[in-house]
Amino acid sequence: MTSRPLRFGVNYTPRTNWFHSWLDYRELRENLRADFRAIASLGLDHVRIFPLWAIMQPNRTLIRPQALADVADMATLAIDEGLDVCVDVFQGHLSSYDFLPSWVLSWHQSNIFSNPQVISGQRELIKRLAQALSSLPQADFPGVKNARPGEKGLIGLSLGNEIGQFAASRHPLRHEITVEESEAWLKQMFDTTREALPQGCHTHSYDDDLFFDPAHPFTPLQAVKYGDLTTIHSWIFGHLGRRLPADDPSYGFFARFLVELARSWGAKDMWMQEVGAPSPWISETGGRRFVTDTLSSLASAPSLRAITWWCSHNVSEDLADFPQLEYSLGLFDTKGQLRCLGADLRDFISDYVPGECIPLGAPVSLSANFGTDFTQIAEVRRASSPVKSGLFEAWLDQRVDNNFASICL
């Protein structure tokens, strides 16, 4: 276990008009200081923020100066309120909605990972965004180079929220690519990002399809290879939720399982960049246990550097057509009032003492179940759902044998 303190933060979701509020940034701005202050008051120390690609870059060669200024302004306000900031570049995808710009869609259909013109446009957006953020201080955050101790500032860029989804076979308008093409795309994006902001902690993210869909052109090895931290997004509804009942006690250990899975692929420093308590899988009364199990089991994970909850504020019921779960993921409601979930998170962070949990590195690692020859176990790891393959259950049984659940509670 690292001696450096684990960092806790949240993915910032504007409480009025969700991310559509970028279209009315002056109105959005009225809530920002109060929202960031409320977030910091829970003991959280960082946020991840999400511009929308189509608003930033409505034409391939039009990157709106005002949009860049708005993102920089939001980041500045967050830093002012004591939060470090990670900026996701290509949204791309958020909470079931896709936001690709018109210049890659329909009559202009172009592969966002392999088309050279699209890539040149993406690189330009990274450069311009980096430039707009370049006057911000660098955060003292895992993965950031040469930060001043205790400095609040910019963490770095994340390529885009789970943007690899667009290449998955389950995507309705799939941008089909090979592993070689995903590799080339990641290399170009990271080269551009590192050149633009050399000190930053830059990452990319993906949903757990990357781990469980053997046909996925983005791979676990890339999750480990690219980025200053290996990010993980943990959502229980995808696999576990299909066959387990509400408030099943195993839900609280899925995030840690994914950490171990990433570690089995060679991940070193990691960032649990999204984890949330989706209803109805986690009920109103089951929230506290889920939060505690999730954070306790994560807190003991070697090399896990940061946990970023999804999300800060509920999606307003005034907005239509979101999957039902998205309306109640917030630590705060749409009026900015703290919800039980937020209080549970605050209480955990407040009680949390680094190092107090027993280090559970080797014994809980997947290698204990499946050996250390990653090539040999790759098939079972990536063959299918972790539920179907029995991988999660086997790992969990081992945890129960070791009385894991009680160790950190």
Next chain:
Amino acid sequence: MTSRPLRFGVNYTPRTNWFHSWLDYRELRENLRADFRAIASLGLDHVRIFPLWAIMQPNRTLIRPQALADVADMATLAIDEGLDVCVDVFQGHLSSYDFLPSWVLSWHQSNIFSNPQVISGQRELIKRLAQALSSLPQADFPGVKNARPGEKGLIGLSLGNEIGQFAASRHPLRHEITVEESEAWLKQMFDTTREALPQGCHTHSYDDDLFFDPAHPFTPLQAVKYGDLTTIHSWIFGHLGRRLPADDPSYGFFARFLVELARSWGAKDMWMQEVGAPSPWISETGGRRFVTDTLSSLASAPSLRAITWWCSHNVSEDLADFPQLEYSLGLFDTKGQLRCLGADLRDFISDYVPGECIPLGAPVSLSANFGTDFTQIAEVRRASSPVKSGLFEAWLDQRVDNNFASICL
């Protein structure tokens, strides 16, 4: 021929950042008065303006008050400068780019013509937009009810620029519907529009696929049945341009041909809502003849009430990936300087005396070639391209026999 004067106008295309400039309306606004004044100075008396649907209504139940205010403000400025204004609602489609909102795309893929929830959202946008425009005076324009003579104001709503394209078989992400569904959609949209703005001249528009694709779920009979005027969009590159050389003399008569085609389906009062001089089919030096032939042949068409050129301003070369022709369709360049095309249009309008052209109603109608039994000739009319079917050529031969080309020049 009508004794009422023919109306000349232009489709307004912002000269900086094209329609993406809605994202920065305060900047766009700085050019508006000057642009509208320049348009009026050519003798043009109306504009058609184009909000983007995804910016107006980013979520099904979020219609942005600021976006409504921006559209109303643009309309007000145009009226202030002596122009009547038609507002297109669902863009939808413009110059090769599609702009559907995220709530009908990808994971939220919903048919924009038949999904009841989408339709309820569309009706709401029509109502809210109508409300935002309701304080404007009604234009004294063909199709408007009870207008004060000479009043400048709102013409009405057009459902969306060629929105039927999304249902055509050639569309890459087709919203497939039956003729019954297109009929039901049009009825609901027009019922809502008429209820919201009873006096307005409300229309819908389509490209000429509607006339030449027998599988198109939007039909010529609907073009005639729905709307206070039957609109026509005339683009020579679609059919003629595929086999005729640059500056072919027949190009200047295609718009009139479409008018006659619409008339053969029963169209009464008509609006040539889009016609333009696309390069390379019309060269720099061929522009004047094309403008003159097009406008002369149209000016003599019975029941044609208005002609609206496409478009006011060139698309800036700073914006990438438009089809080449879109960069040079403007009457003005991106600095607001008059182009030859604009001067040609101005000269025609300035010389134009209503009634001076010889009325060419009956002799040039398609009935002369193909009889008056529309059912009998429906097959040849809608079987295929007018070039392949010989319909345009036969009609044109008749025109040459009658020395039509020289009559109005």
